[in-house]
Amino acid sequence: MRTLRTEKLPLASSDDVVAVRQAVRMQAQGLGFSLVDQTKLVTAASEIARNTVLYGGGGIVEIEVLENAPRRGVRLTFEDHGPGIGDLAQAMRDGYTTGSGLGLGLGGAKRLVSEFEIRSQPGTGTWVRLARWI
C-alpha cells in the first residue's frame, strides 16, 4: 500500500469539524469518488470529528490518500486523549449516547464506510480509523 498524500488537521472546535469535512471532500473528489461516495465519507468524518471535539476534549485527524492497486481510497485516523470509552460495544449501538446527541454517530459512521476500527481505553483516549475505497 502506497501513501499518495497525507495531512494532519487539528480538532478543537466546531469550526475545525467544518474544515475537516471540507478537506475530506477535497481529497475524495480528487480521487474521483462519486457524489454519493463523497457524501457518505464526509458525513462519517463529520460524526467522528464531532465526537473527538465534544467527548474527546479535542484531538487530531490524519487524512491519508492511499493506493492499494488497483484501488484507491481515503483513510482517516482520529485521535484524542480524552476520557475514553468504557464499553465499546455499547457505544457502537444506535441510540446510545452519553451526551445530547442521538447516539447515531459511531454506528452510523461505521455503516457509511468500507473499513472501521475503534480502540479506546478509559483514561487514555480514543482512536478511530475509517476508510472508503473506490
Place this chain on the structure above:
Amino acid sequence: MDRIPIIKMAEFLLVSIQVDMHDKLALTLQDDLTNQIVKTHARGVLIDISSLEIVDSFIGRMLANIAAMSKVLDAATVVVGMRPAVAITLVELGMSLTGVRTALNVERGMDLLRDALGAPAAVDGVNANAQD
C-alpha cells in the same frame, strides 16, 4: 457568517441555508427561528437545504427540533431541496427525520404549507377563476 438570515413572507418564514454550518450556527438558527415564529406569528416555516452538501446526525437533529418546536408553536415546517446523495446517506446513517415534512423544491414546499393551513393550495389566479 454567524447567523443565517430568516425572511418573512406573508405568514411564512423562509430560510435558505447556503453555508456549511458549524454546530453553533445550527443551534443559533434553531433559536432564532423559534423566536421569530413567536414574534411574527408565523404559521409556517420553509427551510431550503438544496445548498447543503451533507446532513449529519447533528444537522438532522436540528431540523427535527425545528419541526417539533414550530409544531408546539402552531406553525408547520417543511424542509425542501434535499440532494439525492444527502438523502441516501441520511437513511444509511439511521436518521429517518420522523416528524419532518419534506418537499422536492420550494414551490411544492409552499403548497404543502398552504395545505397545512387549510388555505387553497392553487395559485391565486386559478382560485379567482374558480369562483366565477
